[in-house]
Amino acid sequence: MKQWARDTLTGIRASYGRELRAYFATPLAYVFIATFLMLIGFFTWEASSFFDTGTADLQPFFYWHPWLYMIFLPALSMRLWSDETAAGTSELLLSLPVSVTGLAAGKLLAAWTVSALALLLTCPMWLTVNYLGTPDNAAILLSYLMSFIMAGAYLSIGAAMSSLVTSQVLAYVIGVVAAFLFTAAGWPMVLGAVSSALGTGIGELVAQFSFLTHFETAERGVLEVGSLVFFLGVIALWLALNVLWVNQRRSTAR
Amino acid sequence: MLELKQLTKSFDGHMAVEKAAFSLNKGEVLGFLGPNGAGKSTTMRMVAGVMEPDHGDVLISGHSIITERREAQRRLGYLPEGAPLYADMTPVEFLKFMARAYRMPRKPARQAIDRVIADARIGNVASRRIATLSKGYRRRVGLAGALLNDPDVLVLDEPTDGLDPIQKRAVRALIARMAPEKAILISTHTLEEVPAMCNRAIIIDRGRVVADGTPESLAAQSPGGLEETFITVAGAAEADVA
Numbered sequence A: 001m002k003q004w005a006r007d008t009l010t011g012i013r014a015s016y017g018r019e020l021r022a023y024f025a026t027p028l029a030y031v032f033i034a035t036f037l038m039l040i041g042f043f044t045w046e047a048s049s050f051f052d053t054g055t056a057d058l059q060p061f062f063y064w065h066p067w068l069y070m071i072f073l074p075a076l077s078m079r080l081w082s083d084e085t086a087a088g089t090s091e092l093l094l095s096l097p098v099s100v101t102g103l104a105a106g107k108l109l110a111a112w113t114v115s116a117l118a119l120l121l122t123c124p125m126w127l128t129v130n131y132l133g134t135p136d137n138a139a140i141l142l143s144y145l146m147s148f149i150m151a152g153a154y155l156s157i158g159a160a161m162s163s164l165v166t167s168q169v170l171a172y173v174i175g176v177v178a179a180f181l182f183t184a185a186g187w188p189m190v191l192g193a194v195s196s197a198l199g200t201g202i203g204e205l206v207a208q209f210s211f212l213t214h215f216e217t218a219e220r221g222v223l224e225v226g227s228l229v230f231f232l233g234v235i236a237l238w239l240a241l242n243v244l245w246v247n248q249r250r251s252t253a254r
Numbered sequence B: 001m002l003e004l005k006q007l008t009k010s011f012d013g014h015m016a017v018e019k020a021a022f023s024l025n026k027g028e029v030l031g032f033l034g035p036n037g038a039g040k041s042t043t044m045r046m047v048a049g050v051m052e053p054d055h056g057d058v059l060i061s062g063h064s065i066i067t068e069r070r071e072a073q074r075r076l077g078y079l080p081e082g083a084p085l086y087a088d089m090t091p092v093e094f095l096k097f098m099a100r101a102y103r104m105p106r107k108p109a110r111q112a113i114d115r116v117i118a119d120a121r122i123g124n125v126a127s128r129r130i131a132t133l134s135k136g137y138r139r140r141v142g143l144a145g146a147l148l149n150d151p152d153v154l155v156l157d158e159p160t161d162g163l164d165p166i167q168k169r170a171v172r173a174l175i176a177r178m179a180p181e182k183a184i185l186i187s188t189h190t191l192e193e194v195p196a197m198c199n200r201a202i203i204i205d206r207g208r209v210v211a212d213g214t215p216e217s218l219a220a221q222s223p224g225g226l227e228e229t230f231i232t233v234a235g236a237a238e239a240d241v242a
Helices: A002-025 A028-047 A059-063 A065-077 A079-087 A089-094 A100-120 A123-132 A137-162 A168-184 A188-198 A200-207 A211-219 A225-252 B040-048 B069-074 B091-101 B106-119 B135-147 B165-181 B193-197 B215-220 B225-241
Strands: B002-011 B014-024 B029-033 B055-060 B076-079 B153-157 B183-188 B200-205 B208-213
Touching (some): A002 A028, A002 B091, A028 A059, A028 A065, A059 A065, A065 A137, A079 A089, A079 A100, A079 A168, A089 A225, A089 B040, A100 A137, A137 A168, A137 A225, A168 A211, A211 A225, B014 B040, B014 B183, B014 B208, B029 B040, B029 B193, B040 B055, B040 B183, B055 B069, B069 B076, B076 B135, B091 B106, B091 B135, B135 B153, B135 B165, B165 B183, B165 B193, B193 B215, B200 B225, B208 B215
Parallel strands (some): B029 B183, B029 B200, B076 B153, B153 B183
Antiparallel strands (some): B002 B014
């Protein structure tokens, strides 16, 4: 167990540094951050008519996070494993004396760091609402933290999907589809349809798997331990699937 | 140092490697020969722990690749077919990444990196992006990575494939310098390289070991030398299967 932990930490260190470097060696991270900031700005100020709300809080800003993450984060995670397979470097990687759990966790953490940087760069919005009024800063901080953890959940899904296929485009598409299912499950329109077709109980059950449902309470500045556990559980589950799918390659690869 | 025990692998009912069994001692350089699709790369992937065998095992310095995979891999240097590398890195960055994966402390890692850069003669390109390097240099960077942890066993899949004669000679000289201290398994389909690089050769066909001996003894089996022996035994195995 001690040896496994050491090999996992070694894998995290090696792959985290390598992946983070790779993000900034190409335009990917810069394009991701710039596009995310532009769109979150547009949706917050324009689409949500921020200045018409008359309140100094960031709810219109956080409202869009699950939807933008659903589209953008699979773009960040799509290359994590599929790129290795396409370039043949996965063979080199799997011949190294590190655990696959460490490699997968290091890759996820690197993508998570890029998304955290994008989130950090939205802080001027926080400063703006403080300039305009007196918002509940503790609630905003909590929303930021939950948004960060939710980003990890989206990325863990995308990373796992990337380990299933060799094409980055395909990894992106199935990553978005899976992320959409986890997001839209809590959308009122979907919930209404599920409840009327299968009953309210099933509708409520489906809603419990939605990122929207669990992020909504944080948007209001309320910390629900259940939601925190949900997001961490999603990350752990998809990370485990990622490791499982990479390990399966050892027995099925040609 | 390296022992293959009844190594077997099949894909969709097709037998890729069938009960491959041989051992390799320190100082031996084994040329692993076979026609395309004979099972050379599959065998090497199983030896490197990249692919799991259906049956059998590989022992690297006494450690099983099945039950002690990471211990076995710590004693192994592997150059996959085509020498895949991270194109966005420089050779130095790539070697630092490898050193981290082998959990080498900072100072020994620096020394090891300097050593393999000198051994592989890549000092003049050490700070250039791998994407801009020629095929020959890339192969040597891959070789430097395989040598970084000073492994007991070296597994090199087509190490001279696509290199010009000068680069081939440099790689052969490097292998010759390493040979006394290591067990080296080299896959190649360039038969004329075998006597120059190897002191033992195995011919594999359709997943089965069909000949094992020194390059000289295998060459002596046919009037046409090693090439004719290769064609004869590989062809005979094919006829057996048919």
